[in-house]
Amino acid sequence: MGLMSFFKGVGEKIFGSNTEVVPEKAAEVEPLRASALLKHVQTLGLPFKTLSIKTHADSVTIEGVVAAQIDAEKIALAVGNVEGVTVVDNKLSVEVPEPEATYHTVVNGDTLSKIAKVVYGDAMKYPVIFEANKPMLKSPDLIYPGQVLRIPAL
Secondary structure, eight states: OEEEEOOTTOSBOOSOSOOOOOGGGHHHHHHHHHHHHHHHHHHHTOOOSEEEEEEETTEEEEEEEEEEHHHHHHHHHHHHTBTTOOEEEEEEEEEEOOOOOEEEEOOTTOOHHHHHHHHHSOGGGHHHHHHHTTTTOSSTTOOOTTOEEEEOOO
16 A cells, blocks of 8 residues: 555544654654554454554554455554554555555545545445445544545445
Protein backbone atom coordinates (compact mmCIF):
# COMPACT_ATOMS: atom_id res chain seq x y z
CA MET A 1 0.00 0.00 0.00
CA GLY A 2 2.81 2.41 0.73
CA LEU A 3 2.46 5.89 2.18
CA MET A 4 -0.87 7.42 3.17
CA SER A 5 -1.32 11.02 4.33
CA PHE A 6 -3.63 12.20 7.11
CA PHE A 7 -4.44 15.50 8.83
CA LYS A 8 -2.46 15.90 12.06
CA GLY A 9 -5.03 17.83 14.12
CA VAL A 10 -8.01 15.50 13.59
CA GLY A 11 -8.90 11.97 14.58
CA GLU A 12 -9.32 9.81 17.63
CA LYS A 13 -7.55 11.10 20.70
CA ILE A 14 -5.60 8.16 22.08
CA PHE A 15 -2.33 9.91 23.00
CA GLY A 16 -3.73 12.15 25.71
CA SER A 17 -3.85 15.93 25.55
CA ASN A 18 -0.40 16.52 24.04
CA THR A 19 0.28 14.77 20.72
CA GLU A 20 3.64 16.48 20.14
CA VAL A 21 6.81 14.48 20.79
CA VAL A 22 9.64 16.49 22.33
CA PRO A 23 12.88 15.31 20.65
CA GLU A 24 14.67 14.82 23.99
CA LYS A 25 11.91 12.48 25.15
CA ALA A 26 11.41 10.59 21.87
CA ALA A 27 13.19 7.43 23.09
CA GLU A 28 10.71 7.24 25.99
CA VAL A 29 7.57 8.40 24.20
CA GLU A 30 7.75 6.61 20.82
CA PRO A 31 7.33 3.07 22.24
CA LEU A 32 4.35 4.31 24.31
CA ARG A 33 2.73 5.84 21.22
CA ALA A 34 3.33 2.64 19.23
CA SER A 35 1.85 0.59 22.05
CA ALA A 36 -1.22 2.87 22.20
CA LEU A 37 -1.74 2.46 18.45
CA LEU A 38 -1.44 -1.33 18.69
CA LYS A 39 -3.96 -1.36 21.53
CA HIS A 40 -6.27 0.85 19.43
CA VAL A 41 -6.13 -1.67 16.54
CA GLN A 42 -6.78 -4.54 18.95
CA THR A 43 -9.68 -2.70 20.63
CA LEU A 44 -11.31 -2.23 17.23
CA GLY A 45 -11.00 -5.99 16.69
CA LEU A 46 -9.15 -5.64 13.39
CA PRO A 47 -7.67 -9.01 12.39
CA PHE A 48 -3.97 -9.58 11.80
CA LYS A 49 -1.56 -12.50 12.03
CA THR A 50 1.40 -10.37 13.08
CA LEU A 51 1.60 -6.61 13.55
CA SER A 52 4.48 -4.32 14.42
CA ILE A 53 3.92 -0.59 14.83
CA LYS A 54 6.75 1.93 14.97
CA THR A 55 6.37 5.68 15.41
CA HIS A 56 8.68 8.57 14.68
CA ALA A 57 7.19 11.98 15.52
CA ASP A 58 3.96 12.14 13.49
CA SER A 59 4.83 9.22 11.18
CA VAL A 60 3.85 5.60 11.73
CA THR A 61 5.17 2.44 10.05
CA ILE A 62 3.09 -0.72 10.20
CA GLU A 63 4.55 -4.11 9.30
CA GLY A 64 3.34 -7.66 9.61
CA VAL A 65 1.01 -10.13 7.95
CA VAL A 66 -2.75 -9.98 7.38
CA ALA A 67 -5.05 -12.42 5.60
CA ALA A 68 -6.84 -9.98 3.29
CA GLN A 69 -6.35 -6.60 1.62
CA ILE A 70 -9.33 -5.14 3.50
CA ASP A 71 -7.57 -5.94 6.81
CA ALA A 72 -4.41 -4.08 5.74
CA GLU A 73 -6.45 -1.08 4.60
CA LYS A 74 -8.56 -0.91 7.76
CA ILE A 75 -5.51 -1.16 10.02
CA ALA A 76 -3.80 1.66 8.10
CA LEU A 77 -6.94 3.82 8.39
CA ALA A 78 -7.39 3.04 12.09
CA VAL A 79 -3.79 4.09 12.79
CA GLY A 80 -3.85 7.11 10.48
CA ASN A 81 -7.16 8.54 11.66
CA VAL A 82 -5.62 9.23 15.09
CA GLU A 83 -4.90 12.78 16.21
CA GLY A 84 -1.18 13.49 15.85
CA VAL A 85 -0.55 11.07 12.95
CA THR A 86 0.13 12.56 9.51
CA VAL A 87 1.74 9.69 7.60
CA VAL A 88 1.28 5.92 7.68
CA ASP A 89 3.78 3.75 5.82
CA ASN A 90 1.84 0.53 5.28
CA LYS A 91 4.27 -2.34 4.79
CA LEU A 92 1.79 -5.08 5.71
CA SER A 93 2.02 -8.28 3.68
CA VAL A 94 -1.32 -9.62 2.46
CA GLU A 95 -1.68 -13.40 2.13
CA VAL A 96 -4.41 -13.12 -0.52
CA PRO A 97 -3.66 -9.96 -2.52
CA GLU A 98 -6.60 -8.10 -4.07
CA PRO A 99 -6.93 -4.74 -5.81
CA GLU A 100 -6.57 -1.84 -3.40
CA ALA A 101 -9.61 0.29 -2.51
CA THR A 102 -9.63 4.02 -3.17
CA TYR A 103 -9.80 6.63 -0.41
CA HIS A 104 -11.70 9.83 0.24
CA THR A 105 -10.76 12.60 2.66
CA VAL A 106 -13.90 14.05 4.24
CA VAL A 107 -14.43 17.80 3.77
CA ASN A 108 -16.92 20.17 5.41
CA GLY A 109 -20.45 19.35 4.27
CA ASP A 110 -19.69 15.75 3.30
CA THR A 111 -22.08 12.96 4.23
CA LEU A 112 -21.75 9.31 3.33
CA SER A 113 -24.73 9.77 0.98
CA LYS A 114 -23.04 12.70 -0.76
CA ILE A 115 -19.79 10.74 -1.12
CA ALA A 116 -21.70 7.70 -2.45
CA LYS A 117 -23.48 9.90 -5.01
CA VAL A 118 -20.13 11.23 -6.29
CA VAL A 119 -18.29 7.89 -6.25
CA TYR A 120 -21.04 5.43 -7.21
CA GLY A 121 -23.63 7.72 -8.82
CA ASP A 122 -26.21 6.66 -6.20
CA ALA A 123 -26.60 8.30 -2.78
CA MET A 124 -28.39 5.18 -1.48
CA LYS A 125 -25.11 3.23 -1.75
CA TYR A 126 -23.83 4.98 1.40
CA PRO A 127 -24.15 1.71 3.44
CA VAL A 128 -21.38 0.24 1.25
CA ILE A 129 -19.01 2.98 2.44
CA PHE A 130 -20.23 2.68 6.02
CA GLU A 131 -19.67 -1.10 6.10
CA ALA A 132 -16.23 -0.71 4.48
CA ASN A 133 -15.16 1.57 7.33
CA LYS A 134 -16.55 -0.37 10.29
CA PRO A 135 -15.56 -0.63 13.12
CA MET A 136 -13.82 2.75 12.82
CA LEU A 137 -17.18 4.35 11.99
CA LYS A 138 -19.79 3.82 14.69
CA SER A 139 -22.63 5.52 12.77
CA PRO A 140 -23.09 6.78 9.19
CA ASP A 141 -23.65 10.25 10.65
CA LEU A 142 -20.37 10.41 12.59
CA ILE A 143 -17.77 11.50 10.06
CA TYR A 144 -15.58 14.57 10.39
CA PRO A 145 -13.53 16.82 8.09
CA GLY A 146 -10.04 15.45 7.57
CA GLN A 147 -11.05 11.83 8.20
CA VAL A 148 -9.88 9.40 5.52
CA LEU A 149 -12.43 6.80 4.42
CA ARG A 150 -12.02 3.55 2.50
CA ILE A 151 -14.09 3.50 -0.71
CA PRO A 152 -14.43 -0.07 -2.05
CA ALA A 153 -15.19 -0.92 -5.65
CA LEU A 154 -18.71 -2.21 -6.30
